[in-house]
Amino acid sequence: xxxxxxxxxxxxxxxxRQSCWIIVHSKVYDVTDFLDEHPGGSKIILKYAGADAxxxxxxIHPPDAITTNLPIEKHIGAVDPQTVVKVAKQVTEExxxxxxxLDARPPLDxxxxxxxxxxxxxAVLPPKAWAYYSSGGDDEITIRENRASFQxxxxxxxxxxxxxxxxWSTTILGQKSSMPVYISATALGKLGxxxxxxxxxxxxxxxxxxxxxxxxxxxxxxxxxDAAQPGQPQFLQLYVNRDREITxxxxxxxxxxxxxxxxxxxxAPQLGRREKDMRMKAxxxxxxxxxxxxxxxxxxxxxxxxxISSFIDPSLSWKDIPWFRSITTMPIILKGVATPEDALMAxxxxxxxxxxxxxxxRQLDTSFSGLxxxxxxxxxxxxxxxxxxxxxxxxxxxxxxxxxxxxxALALGATAVGVGRAFMYAFCAYGQEGVEKAFQLLNDEFExxxxxxxxxxxxxxxxxxxxxxxxxxxxxxxxxxxxxxxTYQPLSTAQLKNKL
Numbered sequence: 001x002x003x004x005x006x007x008x009x010x011x012x013x014x015x016x017r018q019s020c021w022i023i024v025h026s027k028v029y030d031v032t033d034f035l036d037e038h039p040g041g042s043k044i045i046l047k048y049a050g051a052d053a054x055x056x057x058x059x060i061h062p063p064d065a066i067t068t069n070l071p072i073e074k075h076i077g078a079v080d081p082q083t084v085v086k087v088a089k090q091v092t093e094e095x096x097x098x099x100x101x102l103d104a105r106p107p108l109d110x111x112x113x114x115x116x117x118x119x120x121x122x123a124v125l126p127p128k129a130w131a132y133y134s135s136g137g138d139d140e141i142t143i144r145e146n147r148a149s150f151q152x153x154x155x156x157x158x159x160x161x162x163x164x165x166x167x168w169s170t171t172i173l174g175q176k177s178s179m180p181v182y183i184s185a186t187a188l189g190k191l192g193x194x195x196x197x198x199x200x201x202x203x204x205x206x207x208x209x210x211x212x213x214x215x216x217x218x219x220x221x222x223x224x225x226d227a228a229q230p231g232q233p234q235f236l237q238l239y240v241n242r243d244r245e246i247t248x249x250x251x252x253x254x255x256x257x258x259x260x261x262x263x264x265x266x267x268a269p270q271l272g273r274r275e276k277d278m279r280m281k282a283x284x285x286x287x288x289x290x291x292x293x294x295x296x297x298x299x300x301x302x303x304x305x306x307x308i309s310s311f312i313d314p315s316l317s318w319k320d321i322p323w324f325r326s327i328t329t330m331p332i333i334l335k336g337v338a339t340p341e342d343a344l345m346a347x348x349x350x351x352x353x354x355x356x357x358x359x360x361x362r363q364l365d366t367s368f369s370g371l372x373x374x375x376x377x378x379x380x381x382x383x384x385x386x387x388x389x390x391x392x393x394x395x396x397x398x399x400x401x402x403x404x405x406x407x408x409a410l411a412l413g414a415t416a417v418g419v420g421r422a423f424m425y426a427f428c429a430y431g432q433e434g435v436e437k438a439f440q441l442l443n444d445e446f447e448x449x450x451x452x453x454x455x456x457x458x459x460x461x462x463x464x465x466x467x468x469x470x471x472x473x474x475x476x477x478x479x480x481x482x483x484x485x486x487t488y489q490p491l492s493t494a495q496l497k498n499k500l
Contacts (some may be wrong), residue, residue: 105124121133132277133424150371183209353394
């Protein structure tokens, strides 16, 4: 049954808190009753009351978000195209700046490492997007430590081995992968590129890399699944909803669509303070990002992160693991484990693995890097029986920019390594071709480094090939990482207003 036609003049009459209609993708919705439930607060919706909100909606919502969350009786109709007044989009100074930077990008054959892709992304991204993607928690000590920890592990290469042929392909949770790396979940891909996470899906399908689909993707879950190649393995990252029925439906739908593993995020009962993002005041033009109107205990300047995350359940606990095991047969991985004690509890709870992660340095500042947590956690797991254990995987993420970083983590006991920001920056800079370039760069580095350390395949990468004795030391033991520091943007303090 076709939707009734609604004129833009009629929509414009519903421009108040008492009656608020908006247009999204040429469809009209009555969001009056949803204003106070909106995770981003009511003010951002009221800004577009009676008008077209598509441009504001697209970067931070999957296409089906409004149809999924709004009752069908609130779907008013389709915009009458004869009443639409075409208005040329105003080109802002920021639009001109970004286009100039896009035109100035070096050709891909001049990109020689993942740091280059990050530098280009920093130059071409809108400031709000860069602030959201690059920000870390509080003083950003942990986000920097994630990178620095890899420089404190040194190789002990073996020589005079026949390394004319080296193979770095592997199996991750039973799924074939061209490299011991998977694409870790990062949110809101359309902030940086119109195709968002689809860039990752398409590139991963071509190159045999496994993508982890984020709960907070800009593209819908089914859109990402539909973009995959037949048989392309994908994992799912899950933020657990306060409404467990919503979580159950989501997880079971993912399993029906062929997702191969469920990664439950366990380190985010509340999202951390990401002050670069907060300072951009990305939700509201007037500098008060109203996350949840009417709640005086919610800070009003929390940026995009808080605006999209109010559904996350802070009551999630170990007692919920049996329930997850009851609703899915997918392997369950706990993402965000940071101590040997919790690693053992995860093992004893019967899940299939853990990710040693601090959420890319975006949660608890001055928490250890995943790499630094790896040796004591592997030592603890060895107390449960023979190791490696084919039924329990240990992954690491955070700060990876080189294939040599991955090899160090494997030598210390990791099953595989997650890479998030680096692949996201690749598509922000160059779209799908940027992600494919990132894969090529890593493959080139894997080949070189495996030859140089004397490993013909991943099974030959053993603890004796690295010296991690300095991993727990942080006082001037490594040269500065100049490439990383060239793209890292230091935090700033509050600025006085120029009233002259």
